[in-house]
Amino acid sequence: MSSRALRRPAAITAVIASALAAGLLAPGSASGSASGGEVRIHDIQGSTRISPLAGKQVAEVPGTVTAVRAFGSSRGFWFQDADPDDSPATSEGIFVYTGSTTPAVSVGDAVTVSGTVSEYYPGGAAAGLQSVTEITKASWTVHSSGNPLPAAFPLRPATVPNRYAPDAGGGSIEGLELRPHSYALDRYESLEGMTVAVQDARVTGATNTYKELWVTAEPGHQRTARGGVLYHSYRDANPGRVKITSLLPYAQHPFPVANVGDELTGTTAGPLDYDNFGGYGIQATALGELTDNHLARETTRKQDADELAVATYNVENLSPKTSKAKFERLAQALVDNLASPDIVALEEVQDDTGATDDKVVTSGATLKKLTDAIAAAGGPAYQWRQIDPENNKDGGQPGGNIRVAFLYNPERVSFTDIPGGDATTPVRVVGRGGKATLSASPGRVDPANPAWEDSRKPLVGQFSFQGKPVFVVANHFNSKGGDQGMDGRFQQPARGSEKQRGEQAKAVNSFVKELLAADPKADVVVAGDLNDYQFSPALHALTEGGVLTDLVNRLPREERYGYVYNGNSQVLDHVLTSRGLSRVDYDIVHVNAEFADQASDHDPQVVRIKP
Structure with missing residues (x-):
């Protein structure tokens, strides 16, 4: 419950x-x-x-x-x-x-x-x-007492419309007559409080800590390669998604611990309810039997000797106060599932006292604890580079001072240290003899730009792989907080946070253009948690002019996801490469988002390039 x-x-x-x-x-x-x-x-x-x-x-x-x-x-x-x-x-x-x-x-x-x-x-x-x-x-x-109950209304493809909601031009749909044969939200509203049922329901959102999971009443709609449902467009919210909670006594009926792709075999039924943590859902008085379809965590291949492996991983508010078990699991994933990438762009690295609001901004203890765990797991002796933010200026948990950071394996790649980078000084591109270098490495991209207010500033580092310079930009764009929900009364919902991400994307795009103006063949990797979809305005702004390629679009359609929210498998993290990098091998490594047992709510990603 x-x-x-x-x-x-x-x-x-x-x-x-x-x-x-x-x-x-x-x-x-x-x-x-x-x-x-x-x-x-x-x-x-x-x-x-x-x-x-x-x-x-x-x-x-x-x-x-x-x-x-x-x-x-x-x-x-x-x-x-x-x-x-x-x-x-x-x-x-x-x-x-x-x-x-x-x-x-x-x-x-x-x-x-x-x-x-x-x-x-x-x-x-x-x-x-x-x-x-x-x-x-x-x-x-x-x-x-003891009277027969009304028959449950069946939720299935024939009863759930494919169109999600009427379009009120951004206004409220409350005054509109319900059209349950035309719109999924109208169908659900017409059943509010009634007993509904799903049969042999496939799980599309794993059981969370609140004893909730998501299933779909339309098992054939936008199915991912591993059994979820793909969120691929603002036009299709996957209307068959329904949240499942339980009214049954937990001692006699423990809530199922399910992963994406599992099934609740048989009948799951109860009154249809609505809340602010997922929209419409069934308060189950009958739960189907859990069928474990044995979803496995993925492992990517090892990079070849002439390939540089660059990964991105949102480690979800990591600090020295984080449990030892989580550090060990993150380390294991980096070593075993991601095959020890040469460079890792980390997001949500907190300061050395975590969410305690004490003006501490350093993160050496956090990164040492992680790199020690990686070494203990049999991985390389990673070194790190990062820039301490100004206190409470980058969003996230108050006092946590989350930031992006680089890990790198000095046995495979070297970091080009150039002094001068700090929280407020913008990094500049320096052209030398047709080649590009940086005024500071690591350095922050345009940190005074209003686009980064209460948000993480991008970190760029200059690396050298087999004598060739490679520029990596680590990012964590602003969150979707404050956006109207897709299941809310305002349709189409306003996505106010998009504007800031769009400006952030323009700033990074401009920086990459500066690098390519200095050296049209510069090898650039832009990676991180961009908090937006591959079809969003922000990603269009980031790739504007063809300077960057969003690699998720090169995957088979059913594999384009690395995050699951309210039963929707979607893209928030991205790896993008400059046009000179034509030989790339990209992989989203599914180890977290589809599982009830997670080390982070994001799946890591890795690209192998040949500079």
């Missing part, structure tokens, strides 16, 4: 007030009583996302209890009308919210419920998500 899904404001009335202020409810709808005969659940749910009775009192609404949530601070029960109307747009189920009190009902009870119709916005109305129609301040009467 997910503790995250159980948070909610103390006063539902505050949510109604906020919704009224935002114009989400009609004036006068926040008080009074429903009238005009018996009110049933489909009358409350209505044919849009907002109940026509929001804020009103309803009395003796009939139905059968289908599920009970008896834990956490968001307890209550779902009940469903066994006598539906003729409209596919109106849900026949609804949640009765009882706060921290366990409701005195059982599955199969025939009840009548009275209370206030409320719209609950997960994360608050300002978060931009959809609301959940509920009955609050409720009382009820149990009339009989």
Whole structure:
């Protein structure tokens, strides 16, 4: 069970007030009583996302209890009308919210419920998500027990539309009539609170620490090579994705620990819910049996003697306070799965005191602990280069001072140290006799550019491999924090963070152009966590003018991913090469993102080049 899904404001009335202020409810709808005969659940749910009775009192609404949530601070029960109307747009189920009190009902009870119709916005109305129609301040009467339950609505390719959401030009879709045969989000909203089921569901997002996983109701849609679903375009959000949590007692029904590509064989069923940690999901009262399809962690090949191997790896807030086990697993992956790359661009290296906000910015202890672990795992005696950031100027956890850094194997490659690099001094390209060099190595790319505000600054290093200079730029662009969710009420969702990443991409693109202006044959590798997709405006800006090639586009389509979010396999990390590097061999090495047991949430990548 997910503790995250159980948070909610103390006063539902505050949510109604906020919704009224935002114009989400009609004036006068926040008080009074429903009238005009018996009110049933489909009358409350209505044919849009907002109940026509929001804020009103309803009395003796009939139905059968289908599920009970008896834990956490968001307890209550779902009940469903066994006598539906003729409209596919109106849900026949609804949640009765009882706060921290366990409701005195059982599955199969025939009840009548009275209370206030409320719209609950997960994360608050300002978060931009959809609301959940509920009955609050409720009382009820149990009339009989042991009644048959309504049949579960089957989620399958024939019932989930391929189009994800109506397009409101960036505005709210709350006032639009639901079209469940046309849009997946409308289909799910028309089933809110009702019992739904998936059969033999393939896992597309591994079990996380909150006891959640994602499955797909469309197993043939955009399948990856290893059983996930590929997010390849803003036009296709993979509408069959559904989150699975459990209402079953954990002692008798432990939540399955599943990897991508596993299956929940049989029936997984329960009421369809919505929260701010993944959108629509099934609160399971029945869980399919886990079928382990034995997903294996990948291993890349060793570079040949004349190949330079450059890797990128987001090590996820690594500091000396990180567990010894994680250091060992990161080291093992670098040595065994990545075959000891010659150069590694690391992201999310924290300072020597981790997230303690004490003005410490050095990271020597962090990098020593990692390189010691690599040596203990049988790897090379890596050396490192990095530049300490200004305190709390590069984003990430306050006090953590995350930065990018280089590891390199001095037995295979040398680092060209050029003094002068620091947190605020921009590195310059120096042309000498038709060749390019740097004013400082390592150096920071355009650190005063507003594009890098509260974000990591790129680090460029000049290396020498078999007598040939190679320039590597390590990056960690700004995150997607603050963007509207793809399952929210604003469609198409605004992606406000794209603008900053676009400016960051332009800055790196300009720097690479300077290198190539000094030496058109310069060998340049740009790598790191760019926090954006291969089809995004930021990647178009980074590759503008053909100066860089995004290598992910050279992989077979079903292999283009290295991160899994809400059941979508996608690309956030990239390796790009300059046009002179035509002999490249690129690999995303799947060791983390598809697995419940992760050393990081990112998969590392490696490119082998022949300068």
